[in-house]
Amino acid sequence: MENESIIEVQNLTKTFGKFTAVDNISFTVKKGEVFGLLGPNGAGKSTTLRMLSTLARPTKGTATIGGYDIVKHDTEVRKLIGIVSEKMIMYNRLTAKENLWFFGSLFNIPKDVLTKRVDELLELVQLTKWKNAQVGTFSTGMRQRMNVVRALLNMPRVLFLDEPTLGLDPQSSVEIREFIKKLNRENGTTVVITTHMMVDADLLCDRIAIVDQGKIVALDTSANLKKIISGADTKILNLNIANLTSELIETIRKLHCTDSVTQENSTTLKILVHGDEAFDSVIDAIRKKNGKISSMENLQPTLEDVFLHITGHQVRDSADQKIQNEKHGPFAQQQRRIR
Amino acid sequence: MSNMGAKTLLSHSLRIAWKDLMELFRNRLGLVLLIVMPLFMMVMVGFIYPSNGGGLSDMPVALVNEDAGFGNSVLPSQVFLMGLQQINDQTHMLVLSNASSMADVKDMVQRGELQGGIIIPSNFSSSIMNGEQGTLIIVTDQSNPQISATIQAALSAVFNEMGTMLAQQNVQMLSPTINATNSLAVVKPYNVQTEGVVLGTPSYFDFIAPGIMAMTVMMSVMTGLPVAISQEKEIGTMDGMMVAPINRLSIILGKTLGQTARGLIQGVIILALAVGLFGVTIQGSILLVFGLLLLGVFAFVGLGIVITSFTKDQETAQMLMMTLMFPMMFLSGVFFPIQQMPWYMQSISQVLPLTYASQALRKVMVLGAGIPAISTELIVLIVFGVVMIAIAVPVFRRAMTR
Numbered sequence A: 001m002e003n004e005s006i007i008e009v010q011n012l013t014k015t016f017g018k019f020t021a022v023d024n025i026s027f028t029v030k031k032g033e034v035f036g037l038l039g040p041n042g043a044g045k046s047t048t049l050r051m052l053s054t055l056a057r058p059t060k061g062t063a064t065i066g067g068y069d070i071v072k073h074d075t076e077v078r079k080l081i082g083i084v085s086e087k088m089i090m091y092n093r094l095t096a097k098e099n100l101w102f103f104g105s106l107f108n109i110p111k112d113v114l115t116k117r118v119d120e121l122l123e124l125v126q127l128t129k130w131k132n133a134q135v136g137t138f139s140t141g142m143r144q145r146m147n148v149v150r151a152l153l154n155m156p157r158v159l160f161l162d163e164p165t166l167g168l169d170p171q172s173s174v175e176i177r178e179f180i181k182k183l184n185r186e187n188g189t190t191v192v193i194t195t196h197m198m199v200d201a202d203l204l205c206d207r208i209a210i211v212d213q214g215k216i217v218a219l220d221t222s223a224n225l226k227k228i229i230s231g232a233d234t235k236i237l238n239l240n241i242a243n244l245t246s247e248l249i250e251t252i253r254k255l256h257c258t259d260s261v262t263q264e265n266s267t268t269l270k271i272l273v274h275g276d277e278a279f280d281s282v283i284d285a286i287r288k289k290n291g292k293i294s295s296m297e298n299l300q301p302t303l304e305d306v307f308l309h310i311t312g313h314q315v316r317d318s319a320d321q322k323i324q325n326e327k328h329g330p331f332a333q334q335q336r337r338i339r
Numbered sequence B: 001m002s003n004m005g006a007k008t009l010l011s012h013s014l015r016i017a018w019k020d021l022m023e024l025f026r027n028r029l030g031l032v033l034l035i036v037m038p039l040f041m042m043v044m045v046g047f048i049y050p051s052n053g054g055g056l057s058d059m060p061v062a063l064v065n066e067d068a069g070f071g072n073s074v075l076p077s078q079v080f081l082m083g084l085q086q087i088n089d090q091t092h093m094l095v096l097s098n099a100s101s102m103a104d105v106k107d108m109v110q111r112g113e114l115q116g117g118i119i120i121p122s123n124f125s126s127s128i129m130n131g132e133q134g135t136l137i138i139v140t141d142q143s144n145p146q147i148s149a150t151i152q153a154a155l156s157a158v159f160n161e162m163g164t165m166l167a168q169q170n171v172q173m174l175s176p177t178i179n180a181t182n183s184l185a186v187v188k189p190y191n192v193q194t195e196g197v198v199l200g201t202p203s204y205f206d207f208i209a210p211g212i213m214a215m216t217v218m219m220s221v222m223t224g225l226p227v228a229i230s231q232e233k234e235i236g237t238m239d240g241m242m243v244a245p246i247n248r249l250s251i252i253l254g255k256t257l258g259q260t261a262r263g264l265i266q267g268v269i270i271l272a273l274a275v276g277l278f279g280v281t282i283q284g285s286i287l288l289v290f291g292l293l294l295l296g297v298f299a300f301v302g303l304g305i306v307i308t309s310f311t312k313d314q315e316t317a318q319m320l321m322m323t324l325m326f327p328m329m330f331l332s333g334v335f336f337p338i339q340q341m342p343w344y345m346q347s348i349s350q351v352l353p354l355t356y357a358s359q360a361l362r363k364v365m366v367l368g369a370g371i372p373a374i375s376t377e378l379i380v381l382i383v384f385g386v387v388m389i390a391i392a393v394p395v396f397r398r399a400m401t402r
């Protein structure tokens, strides 16, 4: 019972012309799990979610939700799922109540049940006071809460959330995270959430799939993913060097034991190193160049580090890469010029 | 089961249509434009185009009477002036004033105070009395070719009248037993009388009102539909409908119902404006008018859905709308009778369904036609609608899950 799977994905692929957005991915999600898809912009997270929620047709591969094929039995699948998409699914000129009413009425829910449920959901996200106000007048946080409860109208067994905390202030982000957790704990709703924010993934997800360039490059619990780093005998050093120079950075980068170097600010470096003598080599190298180490810390690995370790680049790097690779889209040209 | 299916399909469609109309009614500016657009269209085309009778009226024209006279008999120049006055009282084509000389008239025409002048030369009466031709001189504003034609038309009508009167007098003098009516028959044995199908003279508004109505209602489904759908795709709300376990057809049907309602509202506004402001009368049944508008919507729905399936964003949809709207407007006989167009243009208009819709609507509204008189148009519209929907449904289903 515990390990019963509710979503099974096999070799799912989506191409747009020659571009492969989702590349042959397979995974299963267990019932009652919070499953995260973590990856940089353009990794293919949204596309995966859209395919699973029947909004996009897979180019290849299959997936089932609750035993129903997402292509052949799409109507059955739709009854089981709710989706909070990247874009706000709300009509600005309708009130909060009207919006929920409209979307709810598409689910064949009896009128009295729906009326009650709309009120309950509005209460749940503290919007009862504004139920007769047009959604267009809402703040971003209020709108996002509306967007989330909209997906709950049919009491879905699987809830898909595409970057639900994007653009929210820390306070609202916490609220949304708490809400999702509560939903999962109390109703047993299975949650699949995409994010490029490590905190989201770390705090919410039972298991995380790290996605990069359309592929799943790692899939495990947060703790196990972090063990990839310790298991690989990799350490993370946070170095504070008062007289940091680019020459010094270059020296460290060239060391045998160095995996990667990231400059955090004008005096701070984050270094991934491996091997027993790693610490000594780094310190020696800095001393030789007359670098003044004001502090040194051995950090616990974060998911960011895991990503860096596995893919060899940072989440932010590939976000930039996406812009370069993108030959389509109205802003492609503009972005390139700005850079 | 299929009955159940149809029922839920319809109920979902109605929900979607209701939602669309709610959005429409909450949009104040949109509502104002909904009314202003047809009003502009009516006012512009209605007043720019000359209505029947050549259109020109109340042109300031000066008279210069230099006639020296002939003895003390009734002067032909006086008869002419009386005749001119009489005809002008009926037609109001000219506003007559007096001037002293031809040079004066030319001066005033140049300054724009007059649009023309009629000069009766000094030998006018004497020439006629001596059995010679009497000559009149017309001074015209050459910058406006229509004026000289209008003045000439007025003059020839006067002369025609005068000639007839003179001939009638002569006949009666020759044979006193003949009465006035018979003498007229001797002088003018042929007479043409125009008799319309309905009473009165239809104005240009009568001509264009049905066309504009047909066009507005049909455009709302043909181009309003792609715009409405691509807009929802763009802002993302379409996903909200797409993840609901509803038939895809109810989305398109709901949108169509919403757009149809919108188009019909506009159609009614146009009709009200036409009747209230421009004196248009509806000769046929008003129910048939609405029936025709709905049939027009049906004929265009399929085409609208096909266009929807191929347009990805709102910008494309809007551009496509402009591209389609203009040729349709001018080639479907909405503004000018298609008979005035060259044959190759006419053959294009023969394949445009709007041609048939506006033609049928015009027959009903202007000529008071019933269903039998417009059966050809009805058949064309029905066939076109059925064929287009048969093409549209599978195309749309495929386009929705890309």
Ligand SMILES: Nc1ncnc2c1ncn2[C@@H]1O[C@H](COP(=O)(O)OP(=O)(O)OP(=O)(O)O)[C@@H](O)[C@H]1O
Binding pocket: A016, A019, A020, A021, A039, A040, A041, A042, A043, A044, A045, A046, A047, A048, A196, A322, A326, A328
């Ligand atoms: N409809 C489409 N047509 C063409 N390319 C597309 C389309 N949708 C997505 N892509 C491309 O597929 C890639 C993956 O996009 P996707 O939106 O799934 O990424 P993502 O992981 O959700 O990124 P983000 O964090 O920016 O939301 C991107 O490079 C994107 O440009």
Ligand SMILES: [Mg+2]
Binding pocket: A045, A046, A047, A086, A162, A163
């Ligand atoms: Mg995304």
